[in-house]
Amino acid sequence: MKKVIVIGAGFSGIAAATHISLLDSEVIVFDNHSHPGGRARKFEKEGFTFDMGPSWYWMPDVFENHFKHFGRAVSDFYTLKRLDPSYQIYFSSTEKHSIPAHLNQIFKLFEILEPYSSNALKQFLAEGQEKYKVAMSDFVFKPSLSIKEYFDLRLLKAAFKLHMFTAFSKYTSRFFKDSRVLKLLEFPILFLGGTGDQTPAMYSLMNYADMVLGTWYPMGGMFEIVSGMEKLAKEKHVLFKYNETVEKIVIKNGKATGIISNGVFYEADAIIASADYHYIEQNLIAPEFRKYSTKYWEKRKMSPSCLIFYIGVNKKIDGLEHHNLMFDTDFNKHAQQIYNTPSWPEDPAVYICAPSITDPTVAPKGYENLFVLIPLAAGLSDNETEREKLYLNVMKRLEILTNQSILPNVIYKKSYAMNDFAKDYNAFKGNAYGLSNTLLQTAFLKPKMTNKKVSNLVYTGQLTVPGPGIPSSIISGNIAAQLIKNILF
Ligand SMILES: Cc1cc2nc3c(=O)[nH]c(=O)nc-3n(C[C@H](O)[C@H](O)[C@H](O)COP(=O)(O)OP(=O)(O)OC[C@H]3O[C@@H](n4cnc5c(N)ncnc54)[C@H](O)[C@@H]3O)c2cc1C
Known part of the structure; x- marks a missing residue:
């Protein structure tokens, strides 16, 4: 049996490992966190369950195909609900529209x-x-x-x-x-x-x-997808090792022989690297084996990072839908501050998810669970003062848009931004969603999944093909497994 090691238990890593399990091989996934999911982890606090990253379930066919490939269905693992309205948009303090299903x-x-x-x-x-x-x-x-x-x-x-x-x-x-x-x-x-x-x-x-395909929600929260995928992988005998920080990919004569994790060497016939591409290359691989230089990475155009607030409110909020977009300010100015002259915006466009509108299990009865996301430039210097300024800006605007007081009812609040992405995921410039999907960073112009200098190493995940998003990451894991199959069998 061949031994394959996967670094990272996000969507791409779990998908890759599950596909590899169909080959004659033993697969072990290493992740630095205590549970799977990567950017889609969850945490529980004061009776609230917060999904930490993704909240939009789009392209349901991709999820269905993943489970179907292994003879199973999405419905074996979680229950999907189509949201209606799909979302609502505030264009100003007096104009909002719901986008029906x-x-x-x-x-x-x-x-x-x-x-x-x-x-x-x-x-x-x-x-x-x-x-x-x-x-x-x-x-x-x-x-x-x-x-x-x-x-x-x-x-x-x-x-x-x-x-x-x-x-x-x-x-x-x-x-x-x-x-x-x-x-x-x-x-x-x-x-x-x-x-x-x-x-x-x-x-x-x-x-x-x-x-047309619609906006869906897995009851229980987005983490249900992760749990379902991990469960399927375990049924296929994939082994998961959590709280394991991979420190090095050991390479001899142009071949990876294994990894060092928490100080211990683990042997492998091939490695799939699903942690952030830049980090793997610049930190886990000796310089002579790196595919790309620091200069290459500096020239990449990153997707925005973001500031997130996970908020618990001890009352229901009238007027909110599950997904809410606050486009009540000058978005062009905010876009400039994300892409052209990186700086903290004064009056940003904001996305608010209130999953407790659909799902009573994610908040105590009569309470609201809010996930507030503000896109920011990746690499922006991150500090508490700026985070707090934006918190007050957004919450006051939300009070005006929904015509009620909310701030005094906030009983839990945690912020998360560039420094946290860098610390938790080794994310280059604290990025949230990888590289921008510009023409010059599409398909064969993205960082490549293979490295000619290390014949049995394959990269996967949102920084390579096909790109960011859960569906793309699942597909990326599938492609990585096919590449490993060609290398090993
Ligand atoms: C805030 C936010 C909102 C999003 N919203 C949506 C959405 O609504 N819908 C959607 O489809 N997509 C969304 N996305 C994008 C989607 O979540 C990601 O594209 C996807 O989760 C990336 O998966 P991945 O496997 O590539 O990487 P990751 O999820 O980052 O997984 C990589 C794993 O590797 C681990 N790792 C890193 N270094 C090491 C090491 N040295 N040793 C061991 N493990 C290591 C990391 O900690 C992580 O657990 C969102 C992302 C964010 C951040």
């Missing part, structure tokens, strides 16, 4: 925001559907080790269908004019790490995912 109602909403725009939306979503189909069938499972993988007439034609070379904002402005509609359509890509003028229009597939 049903397409016909979304068309009606578009007619209100921009007369005669529902036909444009039909066309926009039809193109989004085509992009989703092409991307999910032809592109997303490619290891993208070389541009040659794309030298195929059918794929080149498909690349044009994807609008790879058109900017997202240019593309959407062909369909719509109203600034609220454009904001609504741009929000998914903002959280993917780019502005509309830098992100390929291919990502309008996210709008299709949003409006």
